[in-house]
Amino acid sequence: MSGSSSRGRLSALADRWLPKLVLSPTLAASLIFVYGFIAWTGWLSFTESRLMPRYEWAGVVQYQALFENERWWTAAANLGLFGGLFILFCLLVGLLMAVLLDQKIRAEGALRTVYLYPMALSFVVTGTAWKWMLNPDMGLQKVVVDLGFTDFTFDWLVNPDMSIYTVVIAGVWQSSGFVMALFLAGLRGIDDSIIKAAQVDGASLPTIYRRILIPSLRPVFFSVLLILSHIAIKSFDLVMALTGGGPGNSSDVPAIFMYQFAFTRGQLGVGAASAMMMLFTIVAVLVPLMYMETRSAKRV
Amino acid sequence: MFKNLTVGRALVYAALLLMAIYYLLPLYVMLTTSFKSLDDIREGNMLALPQLWQGGAWSKAWAEACTGVECNGMQGFFWNSIKMTLPAVAISTLLGAVNGYVVSMWRFKGSDALFTMLLVGCFIPFQVVLLPMAQLLGYLGLANTTAGLVLVHVVYGTAFTTLFFRNFYITVPDELVKAARIDGAGFWTIFFRILLPISGPIFVVCIIWQFTQIWNDFLFGVVFAAGESQPITVALNNLVNTSTGVKEYNVDMAAAIIAALPTLFVYMVAGRYFVRGLTAGAVKG
Numbered sequence: 281m282s283g284s285s286s287r288g289r290l291s292a293l294a295d296r297w298l299p300k301l302v303l304s305p306t307l308a309a310s311l312i313f314v315y316g317f318i319a320w321t322g323w324l325s326f327t328e329s330r331l332m333p334r335y336e337w338a339g340v341v342q343y344q345a346l347f348e349n350e351r352w353w354t355a356a357a358n359l360g361l362f363g364g365l366f367i368l369f370c371l372l373v374g375l376l377m378a379v380l381l382d383q384k385i386r387a388e389g390a391l392r393t394v395y396l397y398p399m400a401l402s403f404v405v406t407g408t409a410w411k412w413m414l415n416p417d418m419g420l421q422k423v424v425v426d427l428g429f430t431d432f433t434f435d436w437l438v439n440p441d442m443s444i445y446t447v448v449i450a451g452v453w454q455s456s457g458f459v460m461a462l463f464l465a466g467l468r469g470i471d472d473s474i475i476k477a478a479q480v481d482g483a484s485l486p487t488i489y490r491r492i493l494i495p496s497l498r499p500v501f502f503s504v505l506l507i508l509s510h511i512a513i514k515s516f517d518l519v520m521a522l523t524g525g526g527p528g529n530s531s532d533v534p535a536i537f538m539y540q541f542a543f544t545r546g547q548l549g550v551g552a553a554s555a556m557m558m559l560f561t562i563v564a565v566l567v568p569l570m571y572m573e574t575r576s577a578k579r580v
Numbered sequence: 581m582f583k584n585l586t587v588g589r590a591l592v593y594a595a596l597l598l599m600a601i602y603y604l605l606p607l608y609v610m611l612t613t614s615f616k617s618l619d620d621i622r623e624g625n626m627l628a629l630p631q632l633w634q635g636g637a638w639s640k641a642w643a644e645a646c647t648g649v650e651c652n653g654m655q656g657f658f659w660n661s662i663k664m665t666l667p668a669v670a671i672s673t674l675l676g677a678v679n680g681y682v683v684s685m686w687r688f689k690g691s692d693a694l695f696t697m698l699l700v701g702c703f704i705p706f707q708v709v710l711l712p713m714a715q716l717l718g719y720l721g722l723a724n725t726t727a728g729l730v731l732v733h734v735v736y737g738t739a740f741t742t743l744f745f746r747n748f749y750i751t752v753p754d755e756l757v758k759a760a761r762i763d764g765a766g767f768w769t770i771f772f773r774i775l776l777p778i779s780g781p782i783f784v785v786c787i788i789w790q791f792t793q794i795w796n797d798f799l800f801g802v803v804f805a806a807g808e809s810q811p812i813t814v815a816l817n818n819l820v821n822t823s824t825g826v827k828e829y830n831v832d833m834a835a836a837i838i839a840a841l842p843t844l845f846v847y848m849v850a851g852r853y854f855v856r857g858l859t860a861g862a863v864k865g
Contacts, residue, residue, distance in 0.1 A: 298767040299686035318711040400847035402796035407834040409606040517798035555707040
């Protein structure tokens with residue numbers, strides 16, 4: 281009797297502490313590897329670290345160096361250009377495909393498989409494939425020239441004014457199927473009775489989509505924006521594999537800038553400052569989006 | 581409109597087919613190029629089938645192609661990626677399962693706040709942790725090792741896996757757990773006897789997600805591994821972007837497909853779960 285009750289008390293005690301104990305390694309890891317490391321990088325960005333880290337306070341010299349660096353501004357402008365176009369085209373293509381696929385299509389499963397498989401690929405593979413397709417001597421340009429359009433040129437990959445757009449092409453190819461899947465899931469989640477009621481009222485299908493279905497996708501829309509801007513800001517492997525940031529620095533992005541200054545050029549301080557700028561960008565973009573997402577999710 | 585008009589429906593199908601071709605084209609070009617000879621590539625058309633199907637580029641990509649100074653092909657790096665991915669996926673998934681169990685079924689004061697704190701790890705740009713991590717791996721003697729990469733992937737993958745399992749367990753009715761507790765079942769008993777048996781689907785989703793993420797990672801691989809210990813994505817990039825001698829596009833393409841095969845295979849076999857993982861990871865709780 282007393283034995284079983286003490287066992288009961290013991291297990292009650294265990295049940296009180298076990299959950300915290302189980303969670304604690306992950307929490308500790310998060311405190312060190314996420315929060316601690318962000319603080320560490322932040323500190324480095326205020327020192328004169330070059331080849332080796334130093335920890336004496338030096339003020340904002342690294343940020344000054346960063347903002348006076350033309351290459352940084354090229355990278356930032358490219359991010360804006362690439363990010364904007366990448367998000368725009370992914371949204372357009374993804375939404376269009378989702379609406380088309382929602383028309384009781386016969387081979388829907390097979391088509392979805394085809395649209396989504398690029399998501400399973402590494403960005404390095406995608407970059408390699410498109411680097412070959414866009415090769416000005418032997419790629420798509422040659423295909424069109426062979427068709428008889430001898431003046432046709434498509435040299436974006438080696439053209440400093442156009443190289444960043446090749447990243448958009450490959451990025452949209454990789455990610456738009458995913459956007460389609462999210463929108464399609466959203467469309468399928470909408471109550472059928474709304475559509476039926478609208479049809480009874482005599483609304484045509486395009487009107488139903490424009491006025492009812494697509495507006496009710498608002499929460500999905502914000503999720504998609506969130507994910508796409510996240511992918512865009514972090515994009516590194518795709519650019520490395522496709523253009524390597526070139527020709528010259530013409531398709532440089534902040535992630536490549538950070539990597540090269542921190543790890544190949546021995547400019548730790550500048551690298552740390554650029555990493556902090558990337559963090560600020562993510563926060564500045566994601567926080568308002570998350571706020572809008574939760575608000576619109578509550579309303580629907 | 582689309583339902584009745586056959587012209588409209590034909591247009592819908594045409595558009596969908598056109599998109600399918602757009603998505604399949606790079607795969608087609610990669611495959612055909614990998615079976616062509618270099619002469620065939622130089623003289624022929626990118627979209628044409630090989631004049632003579634040859635597997636030479638494949639064996640070269642696997643065993644002889646140069647990825648920098650070394651010329652041993654992709655094989656060693658393929659195994660590196662496997663040695664890195666399998667433990668990292670296993671550990672991060674198991675951690676995620678028990679973490680998700682705690683934050684959904686054993687909430688305590690402050691547990692929601694702690695969960696939110698964990699989630700931040702899903703959103704940071706990893707550039708902001710690279711420099712300290714490189715230092716730490718150096719101190720621990722794990723720089724340029726597969727073990728180091730496993731550690732990095734576990735640390736930064738667990739936020740996602742916790743989110744997956746938490747979102748799954750939160751849909752399990754509370755009564756189930758409450759009844760078990762009244763019957764005297766403890767923390768682990770409930771987890772192993774009640775929750776694990778119904779967790780099959782979420783394990784599949786989580787494992788596929790983690791496998792794809794870790795196999796495809798390039799950033800951690802290129803920063804924390806060098807030479808012999810590099811994962812396959814880094815080796816592929818080196819192979820394609822170091823130009824010594826004649827550029828062998830057929831070998832590049834074969835190597836790219838080799839690097840993509842494991843994740844493509846997983847996608848083909850378990851595509852349904854793959855999509856579910858993507859949407860679950862995206863539409864966060």
